[in-house]
Amino acid sequence: MKHFTKLAVAAAIAGVTAGAAMAQELYAPNLAYRTGPFAATGIPLMNGQADYLTMLNARDGGVGGVPVNGEECETGYSTEKGVECYEKTKSKAIVTQPWSTGITLQVLPKTNVDEIPILAPGYGFSPMMDGKTFQWAFNTPSGYxxxxxxxxxxxxxxxxxxxxxxxxxxxxxxxxxxxxxxxxxxxxxxxxxxxxxxxxxxxxxxxxxxxxxxxxxxxxxxxxxxxxxxxxxxxxxxxxxxxxxxxxxxxxxxxxxxxxxxxxxxxxxxxxxxWSFPNMDAPVMADIKKHVIDAGLSQTNDVEMQGVFYSRGLVISAILVEGITAAQAEFGTAEISAEQLRWGLENINLTEERIAELGLDGMVPPFSTSCSNHTGHSGGWMLEWDGAKFVKVSDLLKPNVEGYAALAAEKAAEYAEANAPWAVNENCGG
Missing domain, CATH: 3.40.50.2300 (Response regulator)
Incomplete structure (x- = not known):
């Protein structure tokens, strides 16, 4: 597993500056739902995701000098519309973000053929934790x-x-x-x-x-x-x-x-x-305010920004960007492919030090991924409503993954058999 400091990333990308200058964008579409019966929860999540990418594009020129396009395709949380959005966006996408367990289940077999990674943070089909079987699907940082x-x-x-x-x-x-x-x-x-x-x-x-x-x-x-x-x-x-x-x-x-x-x-x-927590004092929030809020580039508001879901949106985009950053450093190119991003998402190492470098202090637990571990199993905090806001009332809880590892392997094997022929990552040893 690799730990990418700001200095290491800068050094890795420096060698591809010329290529980055010619690059157009990294297309990371979001199958959003700002309408429908789940809109109240979708809106703050999508706002957080969008604002993080907007901040990076404004502050850093994107990732490795390439802007990230997080274009939204509205699904209304409809599985049928979600599949339509996937088909509409897949030709140039380096990732798909289904935003529904139902949509995830529908596009899961498609991505194995199209070879586009699914990023489904904290949702989706739980056996996706088995990266050898579900080589294109990630439910980092923690599953159901x-x-x-x-x-x-x-x-x-x-x-x-x-x-x-x-x-x-x-x-x-x-x-x-x-x-x-x-x-x-x-x-x-x-x-x-x-x-x-x-x-x-x-x-x-x-x-x-x-x-x-x-x-x-x-x-x-x-x-x-x-x-x-x-x-x-x-x-x-x-x-x-x-x-x-x-x-x-x-x-x-x-x-x-x-x-x-x-x-x-x-x-x-x-x-x-x-697995996320709002911290208004985290450095990333100051950057969001400077480059996005004050510039009039956000759809959020002061109340929403202080909530759990807006900050979770920020963390989700940060996880995606960590995968992009890892892939750029590994392959020596700024404009990575979907296949290269898959490698990047398999090699995230979000340590406490890296979290601090990203300005996300206290907003997400540390976790790492590998070719066999596509969830990360970061654990989480128990939050409690104090009458006005959510506060942490536990230390970091860690899941007993061994307790259901056999079940995950069993369900993954059942899925592969039911969807045969199903390609698995034979080169994945851990």
Whole structure:
């Protein structure tokens, strides 16, 4: 694994300055969703992603002297539209960013043929952690099975789970079903009852039936795997039914400030695992303000910028750029190809020192990737709503990856067999 300091990167790119001067751009399209039922969560994420790239283009002339084009193709979170966007953008893309587990599952077999890496930070098909099988797919820095494991770890830290009941309130969508294998295995191993409660897409804003079941079953904890309008609906119902908020925990996509702001002080105690955290004092925020906000080049606002999702968007683009930077240094060219970016994404080494160099202090945990490890398993912090904002209430939690490594290998093999012939990276030894 390589550690790329600013000096090392500068030296590597210096040799290709002439080529970079002729280069047009690095095309990194984003299958965005600023419209539809999930727009409230999509907008701050897309704004954060766009602002980071805009800042780099303005401050540094892009990456290695080449501007990055993060053009958005609007999907409205529709799988069908997402596939259309993929087909529309793939001819010159060095990466695809599907932004939906459903879209990811649809484009996954296509990218293996088209040889374009998928970057799906913190979402997508969990067995993508197996880089040998899913050589073109990355769900860095942490996957859904990591999240499920860390949430159960945190709950277990509050007391023995044997005999307890945990309700799993989830969107009835591929995204919501992803953690079930790990949660079911944990329930069997630790002796608690898992109660799945699905929420249909048409029920997101009216969950009266689901919360009637919660009141009837009286679970010790509610784990929420929600997205978009489902989150606000669930949190509002939890407050209304007087469910103890300190016993309600969500995945990182269920930790959106605006959803909790609706209930304010009444939501105090609600928790969400997260691999990102907003730090307004981080140097990157000053650069964003100088080169993007003050220049009138952003769609964000002061409130949104302080939230978890905007800063997560920044981190996601930073991860992409780390992959680009690694590839440029390795291949001695600024205008890299999709295949070269795949190598770059397999060789990210985001140490504490590198995080500080990027000005992302405290905003993402350290992690590294390899040809066999396409997730990184960074771990995350448990965040808690204090009535006005999310604060960290745990040290860095690390997932017990060994606990589901065999399951990941099994599911990866099943996928490859079902989609045969399926190309794997035979040269990947670790």
């Amino acid at each position: 099975w990591d999240a499920a494991d860390m949430i159960i770890q945190y709950i277990e830290g509050q007391g023995d789970l044997n005999g307890k009941k945990i309700a799993f309130l989830h969107l009835d969508h591929p995204f919501g079903k992803e953690p079930l294998p790990v949660l079911e295995a944990a329930a069997e191993a630790k002796g608690f009852t898992l109660l799945p409660i699905p929420v249909g897409l048409k029920e997101m804003q009216n969950q009266s039936a689901q919360w009637l079941q919660v009141r009837r079953e009286r679970p010790d904890y509610v784990v929420m795997w929600g997205w978009g309008a489902m989150n606000a609906g669930a949190i509002t119902e939890a407050v209304k039914t007087k469910f103890p908020m300190e016993n309600m925990l969500g995945v990182w996509w269920s930790g959106h400030d605006a959803d909790l702001a609706i209930v304010g002080e009444a939501g105090k105690g609600y928790k969400s695992i997260s």
